[in-house]
Amino acid sequence: MNVIGLTSGNVPVGATGESSRSLAGMAGERLPQQAAEAEGAGRTPELMAGLWHAPVAVLGQAGRLVCCRLDALPGEPEEVAARILNESERQFWQAMRAVDKRRREWLMGRAAAKDAVRVLLERHCGARLAAAEIEIAPDPYGRPRAGGTWVERLGVQPSVSISHSFGTAVAMAVLDAGQGVGIDLENVHQRRENFESIAFSGDERDLLSALESAIRQEWALRMWCAKESVGKALGRGLSAGMQAFHITGLEPTSGLIHLELRAGALEQFPRLRDQTLEAHTVREGDFVVSASTYQQGAVRMRPSRQQIQDYLLQKMVELTQDWDYAEPVGPESKLFTELGFESLDAVVLCTAIQEHYQAPMPFAELLAEIGQQQRDLSINELTDFVNTHLSGPGADGATGRPQ
Numbered sequence: 001m002n003v004i005g006l007t008s009g010n011v012p013v014g015a016t017g018e019s020s021r022s023l024a025g026m027a028g029e030r031l032p033q034q035a036a037e038a039e040g041a042g043r044t045p046e047l048m049a050g051l052w053h054a055p056v057a058v059l060g061q062a063g064r065l066v067c068c069r070l071d072a073l074p075g076e077p078e079e080v081a082a083r084i085l086n087e088s089e090r091q092f093w094q095a096m097r098a099v100d101k102r103r104r105e106w107l108m109g110r111a112a113a114k115d116a117v118r119v120l121l122e123r124h125c126g127a128r129l130a131a132a133e134i135e136i137a138p139d140p141y142g143r144p145r146a147g148g149t150w151v152e153r154l155g156v157q158p159s160v161s162i163s164h165s166f167g168t169a170v171a172m173a174v175l176d177a178g179q180g181v182g183i184d185l186e187n188v189h190q191r192r193e194n195f196e197s198i199a200f201s202g203d204e205r206d207l208l209s210a211l212e213s214a215i216r217q218e219w220a221l222r223m224w225c226a227k228e229s230v231g232k233a234l235g236r237g238l239s240a241g242m243q244a245f246h247i248t249g250l251e252p253t254s255g256l257i258h259l260e261l262r263a264g265a266l267e268q269f270p271r272l273r274d275q276t277l278e279a280h281t282v283r284e285g286d287f288v289v290s291a292s293t294y295q296q297g298a299v300r301m302r303p304s305r306q307q308i309q310d311y312l313l314q315k316m317v318e319l320t321q322d323w324d325y326a327e328p329v330g331p332e333s334k335l336f337t338e339l340g341f342e343s344l345d346a347v348v349l350c351t352a353i354q355e356h357y358q359a360p361m362p363f364a365e366l367l368a369e370i371g372q373q374q375r376d377l378s379i380n381e382l383t384d385f386v387n388t389h390l391s392g393p394g395a396d397g398a399t400g401r402p403q
Contacts, residue, residue, distance in 0.1 A: 048074055048084070048131075049115040055172060055183055055291040058255060058280035065181065065293075066123070067172040068116040070108050077107055084111055084131035086148075108169035109162040110136050116173035117146045117158050124175055125154050136160060143180070143235045146173065161232045165287065166190060172291065180294035182232030184225040188218055188286050199224055204247045211252065218283060223247055225290035226257040226279030231265075233292040240264030248276065249304065255281045257290070258304060276304045303357075303390070309383040315352060316379060319345065331380040338376075343367075353386060361389040 049068035056065045073080050081093055089110065096103050114131040121127040127150060135147045146158045158173045159181050166187035174181045196205055200223065208216050208223070227245040231238045238245070244265035249258035259277040266273055281290045303311075309331060316329045320339055327338070335341040341349075350363035366385060370377055 047115045047118070048080070049112040049169075049171075051119065052170060054282050054284045055170070055280075055289050058282050059291050059293060061174075061293070063123070065172060065174050066116045066120045067170060067183065067291075068112045068119070069168065069170045070112045070115075071168050073104065073108060073111070077104055080111065081107055084114055086132050086135050088137075089135060105164045105167075105169060109164050109171060112169045113144060113146070113160045113162050113171035113173065116171045117160065120158055120173050120175055121150070121154065121156070125156065127154055136162075139235070141236050141239070143232070143237075161229075163228075163289075168287065170289065174293065176295075178295065180233045180235050182229035182234070182292040182294070183289065184228035184232065185287055185289050186221045186225055188221060188283070188288060190221075195224075196220055199227075199242055201243055201246065207247060207250055211250070215252065218288060219250065219252070221288045222255070222281040222283075222290060223250075223257060225288055226259060226281060226292075229279050229290040229292040230259055230277055233294040234265075234269060235294070236265075236268055240268060257281055276307060305383060305387045308386050308390070309379070311356065312353075312379055312383055312386070315349065319349065329379070331378070331383070333379050334376040335379070335382070336376050357386070357390060359390055361386065 047068070049070040052067045052069035055067045059065060081090055085093060085107075093103065093107065096106065098106075111131070113136045114134045117134050117136075118129055118131065121129060129148075129150060133148050133150060136144050137147060139145050144160045144162055146160050151157045156175055158175050159179060160171060160173045161181045161183045162169065162171045163183050163185040164170070165185045166189070168185065168187075170183055170185050172181045172183040196208065199220075200208070204223065208220055211219055226247065227238065227242060230245055231240075241264055244261060244263045245259055246262050247257060247259050251257070257279045259279065260275065261269060261272050261277070277292075279290045279292050281288065283289075313329060313331070316333070316339065320329065323340055327333075329339070333339055335346065335349075346367055350361075350367070354361055354363070366377075
């Protein structure tokens with residue numbers, strides 16, 4: 001996955017070229033990038049939230065997803081509510097029996113979600129809507145959905161996910177109603193008593209203990225966010241319980257977190273049994289964020305390296321079962337000098353791999369390099385190649401169910 005330098009270390013907000021800063025006290029003022037775009041397109045976006053690229057970047061879906069972040073309301077809550085909420089939303093907000101902090105967070109989340117949907121609809125449909133024209137309402141499982149009279153006219157209904165922490169709200173939207181999105185945000189200074197013992201199993205705490213002590217607290221939050229974002233992407237949240245989303249591996253360099261479903265979550269999604277799921281995490285400033293997507297019955301994720309290797313070994317056995325090769329096929333077996341592969345055999349294998357994972361990979365370049373260097377290719381090296389390109393820039397087009 002192309003994370004464009006965001007998943008390791010801290011990146012200041014706005015480093016991507018568009019400000020994600022608070023617009024408090026600046027209602028109607030355009031963000032720098034928005035102002036430039038508005039001049040060229042003849043429009044005034046009047047967004048309250050700023051575009052936030054970090055969560056979109058780690059998913060590798062720039063253009064297909066929009067994420068907005070709001071650090072403060074640009075005015076008093078009542079004024080903002082009157083401007084961005086429709087009648088039913090205003091009635092709900094006014095009837096909320098919650099502390100002021102909670103009511104403000106709810107309003108900020110709706111502002112960010114509406115702006116994300118507005119940007120998405122203008123980008124893909126050419127529709128310029130006011131915030132009040134977009135209603136954010138929960139589906140039967142509590143997942144927010146965007147709606148309005150424009151849904152039938154435009155033929156789209158974006159999926160939305162909302163999160164907030166420490167006075168900041170974020171929302172992510174995707175155009176395809178069949179693709180769920182999940183985003184979760186936590187402030188690194190937010191520390192709960194007995195947090196790790198409640199949130200994680202013994203195996204998961206062992207993964208944390210194996211990390212350098214300096215990054216354990218941050219990664220505990222990343223793990224928490226990962227469970228939340230996958231649950232939101234699936235559309236059921238953590239209704240099955242925290243332990244039903246079991247973390248099996250961490251990749252500190254890339255920010256990836258591997259999970260599998262257990263117990264109640266498997267009852268909700270039995271076809272995801274034995275699937276390795278992924279959440280993409282990043283730290284930016286004082287915040288940790290995790291993002292996931294879900295398409296056609298699967299969270300947008302790839303298999304683990306071990307699963308790839310197991311598949312390749314099985315495939316090699318199938319291909320060579322009628323060949324004159326008596327030795328067992330293993331990770332260090334060489335395709336050409338040991339297994340007796342010819343060029344056509346390699347092409348057949350590469351085609352089978354791409355069809356299996358439903359993802360294009362630069363096998364032509366790999367085979368050309370091997371030919372030029374006059375060297376062989378082991379199954380172990382092939383595993384690394386597939387593993388790299390399933391999570392690299394070319395993988396963002398593969399949205400089908402993992403096989």
